[in-house]
Amino acid sequence: MTDRAPAALTDTSDAAPRRSDATRAGILAAARERFAADGYERATIRAIAKDARIDPSMVMRYYGSKEGLFAAATSVDLRMPDFTRVPREEVGRLLVTHFLDVWEDAGQLTALLRVGITNQAGAERMREIFAQQLLPVARGVCPDPAQAPTRAALCAAQVLGLALTRYVLRFPPSAELTGEEITDWLAPTLQRYLTADRP
Amino acid sequence: MTDRAPAALTDTSDAAPRRSDATRAGILAAARERFAADGYERATIRAIAKDARIDPSMVMRYYGSKEGLFAAATSVDLRMPDFTRVPREEVGRLLVTHFLDVWEDAGQLTALLRVGITNQAGAERMREIFAQQLLPVARGVCPDPAQAPTRAALCAAQVLGLALTRYVLRFPPSAELTGEEITDWLAPTLQRYLTADRP
DNA sequence: TAGCGTTGCCAACAAGCGTTGACCAACAGA
DNA sequence: TCTGTTGGTCAACGCTTGTTGGCAACGCTA
Known part of the structure; x- marks a missing residue:
């Protein structure tokens, strides 16, 4: 009857360590x-x-x-770098490489993507992550802040689409591309979505 | 004991119409x-x-x-137009508008996308559709046919990513974009993926 | 050593699932 | 009118699921 609260959602060294x-x-x-x-x-x-x-x-x-x-x-931290400190013409490339890094190193994002698609709570979680972590980047980089949501959504579509075909659906050509090839192809796309004056 | 075969999978007027x-x-x-x-x-x-x-x-x-x-x-026919009869510089735009059309008019693609992500058979089905319907388009359009799988995969990633954020995850900015806005933004991307000499 | 909270296992519960087979009503051809 | 086929319902099956409560062993403190 002591621990009514079932989950310690914040696992980052808060109280005394437990045996369990x-x-x-x-x-x-x-x-x-x-x-x-x-x-x-x-x-x-x-x-x-x-x-x-x-x-x-x-x-x-x-x-x-x-x-x-x-x-x-599925508590995910995308560990977004500070894009305002990066030369403007390199944000696209950095965004791709960063996402590839994050995606390869932990299964959390694949889990989140898979769950976000069947589960209502999962979809909500993904919208949160989008709004709290990707949107601010677009807001800081794109020319007209009012367009930030649109531009961030376009970037999300491209990045999530790649993750979908590569890690979940495993389309052979997409799964076999190297990190460099992906970067070379996607960087100009994201660069344009983020910084181009018009479509 | 007459109809052991359970399903008439081809529903297109093959035999006498049934009451059921x-x-x-x-x-x-x-x-x-x-x-x-x-x-x-x-x-x-x-x-x-x-x-x-x-x-x-x-x-x-x-x-x-x-x-x-x-x-x-989820038997899906993307009804791909003949892209070889289209001016080369317009294939990107046509591809976007065509996909938007197909996606809006039937729920089959959303169903397939949702299922392809949880279910093994669904993923296999999507790979089939990719290989049989999108790959040939790339093969007919892109400069070096050996690169067709890569280029088709890039297009698939962009298109599916848009569908994912717009129809499944319902990211507000993505769901609220008009068809024209989407076309204007995505057409150059697909055009480049299909026809650019290098990334 | 006694007491107590923690850690873990076990067995069971109610609900929901895909699936099956028996059964009935309407119809068509003889 | 009789008969066989078809379209459809009903009740049940075996199984898996998330979830619960009881109970034994451990480790700490007094």
Whole structure:
């Protein structure tokens, strides 16, 4: 009866470390993998628990519900650099390389993309990330701030489309491209979406 | 014991019309809507049957299984025009407008996109459509046919990314753009992906 | 050593799923 | 009018799901 609050959503060193921290982290890692591989519905709590070598009821105890676990597993920080300190003609290229970096290094974004498409809460989460992390970049870079939403949306479409075909649908040509090829092709597109005066 | 074959997947006037054709069509329409709205797992046969005001067992009788129903509901023809008859500098613009047309008029593509992301069979279906319908266009238009897969994949990424943000995730700026705005922004991108000599 | 909160497992629950087979009503051809 | 086919409903099946509560072992503090 002591811990009514089910989930410690902020895992960044807040209070005393618990003995179960390793278990919690294991569940979270397994959840991210499963969500990324299977989407929200097919990623069952039982499967996640099995991956983490733990009983399903532990998942419930630590994260309250499947929704809670999902929320904890898909808290994403795009780690956006400060684009205002970059030469204007290089923002497109930097945006592509940065996204490729972030996407390759963790399965969280693939998980989020997969879930955002089946699950209402997932879609809402993606809109939040878009508004809080990509939109400010466009606002700081594009010529007329009033156009920032449009320009950011165009960039999001291009970047998410690449991620979709490359990491989720696995279209062979898209999956086989090297990072450099992708950068060379997409950088001018994003550059134009962000900084061109008119379409 | 007469009709072992459960589904008439080709509905285009092959044999004598049956009394149940309306029911079949109703099921298919309801299935497309549900698949588009909910994705593969959440679109239950029971819900589809309810929408079509029919018993769930009828769905099984006419389409064999949920997989069969899905296959019938997402047979997509992109109706690609003959791009070789179009002035070379207009293929980008035509490609955008054509895709917007196809996407707006039927929910099938949204259904396919949603399902292609959670379901293995759905992803396979999308790769087929890509290879059979978009790839030939690139092959006929781009300068070096060996680059056609890459160029087609880039176009697919841009188009699908737009569809994703506009129809599925519903990013407000993307969903609110007019067809003309989208065309103006995306046409040069696709034009470059298809016809530019180098990135 | 006793007490207590924490960590974990086990067994079960109710609900929902795809799927099946028995059964009835309407129709068409003889 | 009889008979076989077709269109459709109903009730149930076996299974999986998220979720819950009880219970045993551990580790700390007094």
